[in-house]
Amino acid sequence: MKRILITNDDGYQSPGLLALKEALSPLGHVMIVAPASEKSACGHGMTLTRPLRFIKLDDDFYKLDDGTPTDCIYLSLHALYEEGFKPDLIVSGINIGSNMGEDVSYSGTASAAMEGVLHDIPSIAISQVLQDKNYFGFDFSLAKETIYNLAKKILENGFPLQKREFLNVNIPQIPKDQCKGVKITELGIRLYGNDAHLHRNPRGEEYYWLGLHPLNWKERNQQESSDFSAVMNNYVSITPITLDFTAKKSMQPLQNWIMQ
Template identity: 40%
Template sequence: MNKISMRFLVSNDDGINARGINTLATMLRELGDVVIFAPNRDRSGASNSLTLDRPIRVDQIGDDAYSVHGTPTDCVHLAVTGVLDYEPDMVISGINDAANLGDDVLYSGTVAAAIEGRYLGLPAIAVSIVMDSCKDSHRKRDYKAVAHYLRRLIEHLENNPLPKDTILNVNVPNLPVDEIKGFKVTRLGNRHKAENALPITDPRGSTMYWIGPAGPEADAGDGTDFHAVKNGYVSVTPLQIDMTRHDFMGDLNRWLDQL
């Protein structure tokens, strides 16, 4: 298949050496030109944080790969606003090595990198693999299956662009290509509150804490991203940057009038 005329900026939150991002870059090179800007280490959970208290080191480690001593958002921001001498056509973040479903998008560095791309005016996709969608929990991650379905989306996007305020959050079940049932448009589900923080004691006797695991699924019924991947579909959720609760503005005005 001939290359499509696109230049891809690739990032993630698992770090420059993650298997997922390298699988993604390999697939995208079959479609167009690729440049990787990824954190120098795992920055999972970094959300949309920008590094503003110090300069950020960017190490070029190949002709088309940069290791950034910062967050996923830093990576995309620096690439687009100064390091590259051209503007990419699309930002793709992933392949994250675990799900980004429901509330996960609030914390995910993978999703944040895509959001930053959209903030800067570029089409953007975040893509993740969902491990617990597989009956065999010990099955190895099949990043090639993820790349297969992502490729179909990208090829369709080239000639059928989405609205400029839309980010796609894509979650692919960890199944063989021929066992995935196709795409399903979904909304974000949500989880119960997170489990309690886990205290541990350091060698000097001081208490430290691990952040507790994410809560179990709460809203995970038909139509949600949780439900789609559990039933063997690729979940495609449209996200938007505007977080304003427009339907509550009238009620809020009336509430303020009571002051």
């Protein structure tokens, strides 16, 4: 039986995580290890300054006390799986909200998949685009069908990417019958507005809330090959992501500049 490890950055109670388990359970043995609380935008952070503790919620369902998505993957592979019996696939999600463009560099969802491929395990990050503030009554049917088909294909035919590469999937917020298909995309450009909002507490002390700027889809001028463009046009976006951050095209110009 195939072994599948799933996590997220929205926390163990997220409906997206439970939808992911429902979608993947027919394909093999699914283990859930998720953060005990929401860890959105935590990036690839790993906890090195305090101990971590698994809290068992059910058979093959754990929350990691104050752990990050990266902690969940790293510690699961070293503590819950025996050598020689590692997962065949790691899936992170279903995130409530998109992870496109520069979002990927902040995303705990994407970072869990990143951690997976660092351990040479095929990995997918999947996110459900949120274009309004209604977190409830989410229809995950398109996301569930997409991840089931992707996972089945990987488990049967192998992973289509190179080492240290993972799949970043974004699902448009539309009924399943309105989806036009799947597009292989590149990361677009995320337009961040003023995300630092100043407030004062009753004592007059200043504090800030970050990340309150809405994602304005109508103000984008994206390449047709971008993840944003695909989702805006009712396609599922699948972007291959590599962990090699080297700006290879700049290496020779940099060498020339250094030698001047």
